[in-house]
Amino acid sequence: MNHSPNLATNAYQHFSSGQCDMESGLPLRIPFTEWLDNQLLNQPEEQLGACFMLDPGLAGLSQYVDDDALDWVQRDLTQQLKQLHVANIVVGRFAYSRFALWLGKLESLDLLEQITEQILFACSIPTRSGGVNIQLHPKIGVALFNQHGTEAPQLLEAARSALSAALSHDYQRWVLYSSELGRHVYEEMRLNVQLQAALETLAKSRRDTANMVMFNEVAPVTSQHALPFELAFQPEIDLLQGKVIYLDTSLIWRHADYQSLSSSEILTLSGQLGYARVLGDWWLEQATAFWHLLRNQHFSIDGITLPLIFEQIAQPHFHRNLCEQCERLMIQPQQIQFSLTENVLRQDPEKVLPILQMMQQSGFRLIINHFGSGSASLAELQAYPIDGVCIEPDFVKHIHRDSNSHAIVRSILSITRWMSKDAIADGVQMEAQVAMLQRNGCHLMRGPWFMPPQDQNTFLQLIQQESFLSKLLPPGHQNQPTLLLLDDEPNILAALKRALRRDGYVIFATTDPEEAFQILAANRIDVVVSDQRMPLMSGTEFLKKVKDLHPKTMRMVLSGYTEVQSITEAINQGAIYKFLTKPWDDEQLRANIAEAFRRLNIETENERLQAALETANQSLIHLNHTLEKRVEEKTEQAARDLEFLRITQEMLDTLPMGIIGIDNNDMIATANETAYCWLSRGEGLVGELILNVLPINLVHEIMKFRVGEKTEWSGWQIIQHAPCKVTLRRMGKHSQAEGMLLLLQRILTPSD
Structure with missing residues (x-):
């Protein structure tokens, strides 16, 4: 490598401060490209030069460190890049996490790998910030002068394409541009041009692309066929209810070369081209229009599934507009199910999370699409309002x-299940998958097995016929003992079926292990008998897989070869219940298979009894817990009631009037402190007859009041030598109490 610093030093002097990035001091994209063009004009054709496009990985790092640490890492990275001057390498900053490097004189191709690794090493030196070591994981794309281009835009684009290839491979740190990559770049550019033209056509067809038009009460009309896109529809099935619950929507681009592109790929590219919102809003409009059509024709479908993209969520008042449109068109929020990708959840959590929470509170359903393919996990299900x-x-x-x-x-x-959320199996293609999913507790499915995505008219015809619902019916032999025979020789299978036919088994037979797996998945198989030596897979290998996928089956090997080691290992690992030899004795074979069924029945019955016992124990635990909780609640309630009575009694005792409760037997049931002071003669009042405590005139009035119909009476009486206002009130107006309440209010005189 040439270590003369003159070229790099002189190159940086060429750029003014206004042409450089303020943070790093490195030249920006346009000035760097113009400078490189001038350099290439004077570059000898025979002289090798290398253009590097570097992604140090800053974008990924920003998710895990704070701003201060990120600033520190950027400063350290800039310093490392500037030290590359000694190698005559000039560096420009093209974007936040994108740098271009130019080496005008490459001694030989043999040195290219060494130089590239030195650049990668310089960017990979750990930076220490806040007591933590932070290490970048850079990647580089390389293009060579004269081989891959003679002008700056050509070289930079070639290096960018090579970098894209490096970024798409986890373990490839750098990639040299090639003609194959060039063809890929051409196809990518052609795709972008064609898609942009289609999206512009779509945008022009909408009266106002700036305003979000979410719903249309009228179904798509024939003029829509002039548009470059159309929607396809597919039923989401609930096997427990045996019906279509949601209508899933997908996007078809009518371009002959790109009809195989998936909806997610089109949405991603549309976002890169700046048309994601236009496409997403049109999708909402068309899908809900078709939903109106189905609803008006009285199809029993609960709702429709639509994608939700970040560009829609980021719109001002998105949630409010969505709710208003639903209310205007009498659509219940729970009838719309939005599917989100992991990127939507992570693009701007501070903005996305509150909107998703409001949407769920309003009743809209939210599901994560392609769950399991990325890094979404239990954390996302806990952190976000996902249904x-x-x-x-x-x-x-x-x-x-x-x-x-x-x-x-x-x-x-x-x-x-643990989090009480739905799980939808997507892409179901065969009956075997349906059965396996059902066996594992999944009852929500969609896929080509039921109906592939169809255009609007075809879907209407198929859903009216309801022929796909016949696939929801389980096989009719599920309660009969079922046997699977696998052997690569058809005559052996025929002989086995003849020997076992009279025992009343439902027998499946095949020569292909792949078909055997499908039979196992689609049917409840009790006993599996497999040959050992088969061309595609040995019997022990097959039965080991059967054990992993269907552990409750009884597995047996029937073979004319005694490969002791492999069979012994399989038996020890629990993959094989019994080994039988060829040729066989029919009666002995029938007895062994019957014994396998008996053993399976015993194990199944034990499991059933164990499950029943566990269920009973759990029910008893739940009942005991419920009783304990109720006793605790009643005890707490009684304590609260007692305290309330004490407080009430204390309040009554402080009142300056006598209060006496009289039951239906003319006995005093309760009295406050004032009544005790006025009427007690050193004895208690409660339990005394009113005749023994109150003046006879007052007792007479109480008797008359009891047999009368009035609810309240007032009068004057002399009690303990003092005039009192007396009030009688019947109890029970606002409670179940019986009897009456006597209120005594003394009239104070000046001498008092």
């Missing part, structure tokens, strides 16, 4: 034959 998840189709695709996919799906289903 459910849509399981990644790749896991559903292999659930019936791959133990890892099966384990992942089971884990997702366990998490969602």
Whole structure:
């Protein structure tokens, strides 16, 4: 490497302060590109030069460190890049996490890897901030002068394409541009141009792309067919209810070369081109218009599923506008289910989270799409107001034959059940997958097995026929003993079926292990009998997978070869219940298989009894807990009532009038302190007859009041030599109390 510093030093002197980034002091994109163009004019054709496009990884780091630490890392990175001057490398800053580097004189191609690794090493030196070591993980794309371009824009674009390739591979730190990458760049540019033209056509078709038009009461009309996009519809099935609950929507681009692009890919590219909001709003408008059409035709579908993108959430008053439109068109919020990607959740959490919370409180349903494919986990389900998840189709695709996919799906289903959230299996393609999902407790599904995405007219025809609902019915043999036979020789299978036919088993037979996995997934198989030596997979390998996917089956090997080691290992690992040899004795074979069914029935019955006992114990624990809670509540209530009575009695005792409660037997039931002072003769009042305590005239009035119909009476009486105003009131007007209340109010004289 040439260590002359003159070129780099002179190059930086060429840039004025206004042409440089304020933070790093490095030249910005346009000045750097113009400078590089001038350099290339004087570059000898035979002289190798290298253009590097560097991504140090600052964007990813910003999610994990605070602003102060990030500033420190940027300063340290800038210092490391400036030290590359000694290698005659000139550095420009193109974006927040994007730098361009130019080496005008590369001695030989053999040195390219060494120089690139030195640049990567310089950017990877750990920075210490706040007592923590922070390390960047940079990536580089490289393009060579004269081989990949002779002008600055060509070289920079080639280096950028190579960097994109490096970023798409986890373990590739740098990539050299190639003609294959060039073709990829061309196709990418062509795709962007075609999509931008289609999106511009869509934008022009809308009367006002700036205002969010979410709903349309009229279904899409024929003029919509002139647009470059259309929606496809697919039912989301609830197998427990046996009906369509939501209508899932997806996007089709009518361009002949790009119809295979998925909805998420089109939305992502639209966001990069600045049209995501236009496309998202049009999607909402068209989907809800079709939903109105279905509702008016009295189809029993609970709602519709739509994507929710960040550009829509970021609009001012998004939630308010959404609620107003729903109210105007008499749409219940729970009839709209929005699917979100992980990127939406993480793009701007401070802005997104409050809006999602308001949406859920209003009744809109929110689900995470492609759950399991990214880094979304239990944390997202806890942190965000999510109603459910849509399981990644790749896991559903292999659930019936791959133990890892099966384990992942089971884990997702366990998490969602524990958190009381829905789990929707996406991309169901065959009956075997449906059965496996049902067996693991998943009853919400969608996919080509029920109905592939269809355009509006085709969907209307198919949903009227309801032919897809016939696929929801379970096989009719689920309660019969079921046997699966696997052997690569058809004549062996035929002989086995003849020998076992009279025992009343439902028998499935196949020569293909892949078909056997599908049979196992689609049906409740009790006993599996497999040959050992087969061309595609050995019997022990097959039965080990069966054990992982269907652990409750009884698994047996029937073989003419005694491979002791592999069979012994399989038996020890629990993959095989019994090993049988060929040729077999029919009666002995039937007895062994019957014994396998008996053992399975015993294990099943034990599990049933254990489950019943566990359920009973749990019910008893719950009942005891409920009783304890009720006793505790009653005790607390009694204590509160007693305290209330004490407070009430204390309040009554402080009143300057006598208060006496009289029951239906003319006995004093209660009295306050004032009444005791006025009427007691050293004895208690409660329990005394009024005749023994009150003046005879007052007793007479009480008798008359009791048999009368008045609810209140007032008069004057002389009690203890003092005039008193007497009031009688019947009890029970606002309670279940009986009897009457006697109020005595003395009239004070000047001598008192």
